[in-house]
Amino acid sequence: MQLKYYSTRDNPVIFHLSELVFKDEGKRNVKETDQQLRQDVLELCAAQTFCAGRELHVGVMNSIVHLSGSLASCEDRSMLEQMVSSLAGVRGVVNRIEAPGAPVPARNIRLDITGSELVE
Amino acid sequence: MQRDENERLVSLFSRSDFFTGLPEHTRQRIIAIAKPRHFQVGQVIYLEGEPADNVYILENGWVKASRMSRKGREQGMLFLRPPEVFGDIAAMTNEVYPATTTALEDVDVWLIPSVELLRLVGESRELALAMIRRLSYRVMHYIEMVGELSLKPVETRLAGSLLQHVEPDGEQLIVPRRQWATLDEMAVRLGTVRNVLSRALRVLEEEGYIRVDKRYIVVLDLEGLAHRAEV
Numbered sequence: 350m351q352l353k354y355y356s357t358r359d360n361p362v363i364f365h366l367s368e369l370v371f372k373d374e375g376k377r378n379v380k381e382t383d384q385q386l387r388q389d390v391l392e393l394c395a396a397q398t399f400c401a402g403r404e405l406h407v408g409v410m411n412s413i414v415h416l417s418g419s420l421a422s423c424e425d426r427s428m429l430e431q432m433v434s435s436l437a438g439v440r441g442v443v444n445r446i447e448a449p450g451a452p453v454p455a456r457n458i459r460l461d462i463t464g465s466e467l468v469e
Numbered sequence: 470m471q472r473d474e475n476e477r478l479v480s481l482f483s484r485s486d487f488f489t490g491l492p493e494h495t496r497q498r499i500i501a502i503a504k505p506r507h508f509q510v511g512q513v514i515y516l517e518g519e520p521a522d523n524v525y526i527l528e529n530g531w532v533k534a535s536r537m538s539r540k541g542r543e544q545g546m547l548f549l550r551p552p553e554v555f556g557d558i559a560a561m562t563n564e565v566y567p568a569t570t571t572a573l574e575d576v577d578v579w580l581i582p583s584v585e586l587l588r589l590v591g592e593s594r595e596l597a598l599a600m601i602r603r604l605s606y607r608v609m610h611y612i613e614m615v616g617e618l619s620l621k622p623v624e625t626r627l628a629g630s631l632l633q634h635v636e637p638d639g640e641q642l643i644v645p646r647r648q649w650a651t652l653d654e655m656a657v658r659l660g661t662v663r664n665v666l667s668r669a670l671r672v673l674e675e676e677g678y679i680r681v682d683k684r685y686i687v688v689l690d691l692e693g694l695a696h697r698a699e700v
Contacts, residue, residue, distance in 0.1 A: 383518060406516050407519065408518030408565065409518040410536075411539065413537065415518055415569060416516075417512075445516070
């Protein structure tokens with residue numbers, strides 16, 4: 350089913366009803382996706398020996414994963430970032446994990462993982 | 470809880486309007502459940518998108534709450550100094566934290582588990598009212614912020630921010646620059662980027678409102694700056 354909204358006489362804007370249904374539903378889906386992604390990242394961390402015994406924090410907002418805590422080395426830090434960015438559904442990683450040699454305050458950003466990459 | 474910790478909290482509460490308005494027994498219950506934590510400069514206190522398990526009372530140091538855009542740009546939401554409470558919005562809505570909070574200096578905070586705080590809110594009318602008042606102030610802050618970001622150019626926002634932090638120093642008026650107040654942090658605070666902020670500072674300097682020194686910014690024309698800030 351489609352709805353037509355005429356912004357001008359000649360330029361109808363067509364919405365598919367399914368896209369309009371319903372904003373709240375969409376929000377809920379995003380929230381559930383974020384929750385699921387967070388769970389995936391936590392499980393990934395739990396399976397890595399280099400994360401064992403480390404206090405790591407994971408937050409996911411709009412499919413961007415935020416990481417903090419500390420790891421033993423910069424290599425571990427980068428490896429975890431790579432692993433997280435390759436998880437399905439992850440749109441970016443903000444890596445605030447502290448490690449010897451990491452920038453202070455720690456903050457690497459890898460966004461648009463499937464497209465162009467920005468590293469700060 | 471150790472006695473000195475108890476005393477620290479009593480002292481902290483005495484400096485905060487939020488806590489001084491609460492009945493003694495409610496304050497005591499908060500003291501009983503609060504746990505101290507220390508964060509070093511640059512450390513993350515909590516992340517955006519992380520479950521809001523705790524509410525924080527800030528005892529020492531400045532903290533920043535900011536949010537990252539999908540393009541990697543950081544927007545400062547709040548810059549807080551003691552005594553302040555933060556993390557409460559997410560706790561009250563039972564959501565994840567909406568922003569990442571980091572320590573701008575060495576920071577001491579007290580954690581209150583969100584579940585415990587919500588239970589106390591349910592039992593204490595005074596605490597509930599205090600929370601409503603705080604959250605209302607936050608709403609006002611964000612309304613102000615939306616207005617600033619959407620309606621005012623950077624120079625105007627900068628002028629307003631300088632006015633908020635101006636203080637007398639001998640015979641002159643200055644805005645002290647804290648160690649963490651780098652151009653990048655100031656830009657995050659004003660919702661812009663370093664280059665644009667640099668340009669805005671130069672504009673205000675050329676217009677004769679301020680003089681930028683390494684350790685502080687001297688306000689040369691307070692009235693003019695207020696006019697520039699559209700206040």
